[in-house]
Amino acid sequence: MNRIEVENLNVHFDDAQILKDVNIKIPKNTVTSLIGPSGCGKSTFIRTINRMNDLISGFKKEGHIYLDGQEIYDPSVDVVELRKKVGMVFQKPNPFPKSVFDNVAYGLKVHGITDKNIVEERVRESLKSAALWEEVKEKLEKSALGLSGGQQQRLCIARTIAIEPEVILMDEPCSALDPISTTKIEDLIHKLKKEYTIVIVTHNMQQATRVSKFTSFFLHGEIVESARTERLFLEPKDKRTEDYITGRFG
Amino acid sequence: MEKRYPRILFRKRLKDLRKEVNDIGKLTLKAHKDSVNIFADYDENMVEDVLATSKKIDEMVFYLERKCISIIAAEQPVAKDLRFIEACIKVGSHLKRIGHLAANIAQASDYIKDETIPKKPQEDLKHMADFVQMMLSKGIHAFLDQNMEMARELKQDDDKVDDLFDQALEHITRSMFKDKESISYLVHLLFVARYMERVGDRAVSIADKTIFMITCEKP
Ligand SMILES: Nc1ncnc2c1ncn2[C@@H]1O[C@H](COP(=O)(O)OP(=O)(O)OP(=O)(O)O)[C@@H](O)[C@H]1O
Ligand SMILES: [Mg+2]
Numbered sequence: 001m002n003r004i005e006v007e008n009l010n011v012h013f014d015d016a017q018i019l020k021d022v023n024i025k026i027p028k029n030t031v032t033s034l035i036g037p038s039g040c041g042k043s044t045f046i047r048t049i050n051r052m053n054d055l056i057s058g059f060k061k062e063g064h065i066y067l068d069g070q071e072i073y074d075p076s077v078d079v080v081e082l083r084k085k086v087g088m089v090f091q092k093p094n095p096f097p098k099s100v101f102d103n104v105a106y107g108l109k110v111h112g113i114t115d116k117n118i119v120e121e122r123v124r125e126s127l128k129s130a131a132l133w134e135e136v137k138e139k140l141e142k143s144a145l146g147l148s149g150g151q152q153q154r155l156c157i158a159r160t161i162a163i164e165p166e167v168i169l170m171d172e173p174c175s176a177l178d179p180i181s182t183t184k185i186e187d188l189i190h191k192l193k194k195e196y197t198i199v200i201v202t203h204n205m206q207q208a209t210r211v212s213k214f215t216s217f218f219l220h221g222e223i224v225e226s227a228r229t230e231r232l233f234l235e236p237k238d239k240r241t242e243d244y245i246t247g248r249f250g
Numbered sequence: 251m252e253k254r255y256p257r258i259l260f261r262k263r264l265k266d267l268r269k270e271v272n273d274i275g276k277l278t279l280k281a282h283k284d285s286v287n288i289f290a291d292y293d294e295n296m297v298e299d300v301l302a303t304s305k306k307i308d309e310m311v312f313y314l315e316r317k318c319i320s321i322i323a324a325e326q327p328v329a330k331d332l333r334f335i336e337a338c339i340k341v342g343s344h345l346k347r348i349g350h351l352a353a354n355i356a357q358a359s360d361y362i363k364d365e366t367i368p369k370k371p372q373e374d375l376k377h378m379a380d381f382v383q384m385m386l387s388k389g390i391h392a393f394l395d396q397n398m399e400m401a402r403e404l405k406q407d408d409d410k411v412d413d414l415f416d417q418a419l420e421h422i423t424r425s426m427f428k429d430k431e432s433i434s435y436l437v438h439l440l441f442v443a444r445y446m447e448r449v450g451d452r453a454v455s456i457a458d459k460t461i462f463m464i465t466c467e468k469p
Contacts, residue, residue, distance in 0.1 A: 205326070205328065206326055209328075233328045233329060233332075234328070234329065234332065234333070234466065235329065235466040236329050242329050242330065245328045245329055246327070246328060246329050246330070246331050247257045247260070248256065248257070
């Protein structure tokens with residue numbers, strides 16, 4: 001079953017067309033990687049999936065994006081509800097200047113969950129799911145800014161999963177991390193895909209081959225090729241994909 | 251269009267790999283050719299030569315594989331670059347085996363050198379030797395030039411060499427029945443025919459690897 005279906009998506013920022021006729025189906029509980037050279041529109045694409053571009057002046061979109069069959073740009077859709085279902089993790093870990101606990105609890109409060117016991121339970125479970133619990137259980141009241149970069153990124157993932165989304169969008173989540181922290185995030189992705197649908201933008205092609213079942217290659221705002229990850233990296237069908245992944249341009 | 255990054259060093263390393271396979275291929279062809287010549291026209295020094303060449307091939311293949319692994323580790327190749335490197339490893343190991351078979355042929359000649367080989371088996375083996383040499387040359391060049399047509403041809407050649415082997419087998423056993431005394435050396439003739447047929451098999455495997463490298467198809 002597909003969690004997300006994108007049909008003929010075109011995106012403009014003012015006069016500039018950023019995405020051209022993008023079509024993609026993202027199956028439930030799998031990891032899908034998006035690769036492509038800088039500026040090809042990967043971030044714009046995933047930001048369109050949780051309507052983070054809405055506030056950017058000059059943003060225009062045509063086409064459809066369905067989440068579980070529901071058009072997410074339909075006027076009846078509550079954007080706050082949508083973002084609860086579609087969480088996002090950014091390239092740079094961006095914890096709030098609050099305690100570790102409050103970072104995770106914050107989203108719960110926003111979504112009206114205030115019962116102390118439930119909040120504590122959820123915070124603990126989320127930190128466990130994000131493979132961070134053991135490292136922070138003694139310092140939940142300490143500032144999140146005192147954590148290492150890799151820990152901060154896992155904290156942001158905990159914050160995202162605390163509100164139990166269906167989809168997690170990750171925009172280069174490991175690009176600011178060292179190899180060990182990267183491995184931890186990748187292991188975490190493996191674990192999370194059982195319950196979540198994950199879309200990850202990465203510049204690291206080995207990472208795409210390690211974590212994802214499907215990969216789409218973006219170029220100049222278009223999807224050139226989507227395929228099983230294995231197939232795309234062993235046997236790309238399009239010459240442009242081949243040239244990009246073998247490092248002939250980038 | 252994007253800026254082009256040709257990955258100059260990486261391209262050069264791939265080119266070097268091809269050259270190494272080319273060199274090993276040449277040595278293998280020579281080893282096989284010499285071994286069948288010894289068979290027709292015994293020369294003790296040549297036997298030593300073939301054994302030495304086979305050893306040399308082993309060593310070159312060892313370094314070829316090491317180089318392939320270090321390129322994979324350093325460059326993380328994908329797509330056709332990865333398929334090419336994988337094929338180099340496999341082709342290298344086929345060439346190594348062919349070197350061993352050539353050594354086997356050369357050594358078997360020692361048992362036959364003083365005998366008069368009956369006419370028919372002699373012709374069969376001569377025929378097989380030429381045919382297999384041609385297959386080997388085709389296999390190596392199909393790989394080096396990424397020539398699909400040539401690689402596909404080898405499939406048919408494989409059936410032909412099997413027929414030649416069956417024929418040799420029949421003629422050799424017939425000679426054995428005629429003269430029981432001759433069995434002790436004719437059996438080595440049989441081995442030689444078997445070795446040659448295996449060289450042909452390896453040539454076909456090289457072609458199969460080439461087809462996979464180019465098309466990703468199951469050959
Ligand atoms: N807010 C904006 N206003 C106008 N143009 C924008 C805006 N955001 C992005 N763009 C343009 O859209 C194009 C795609 O940008 P985007 O950030 O989606 O690329 P990307 O594939 O994520 O690149 P990178 O790999 O470098 O992160 C770029 O040409 C960029 O300049
Ligand atoms: Mg981006």
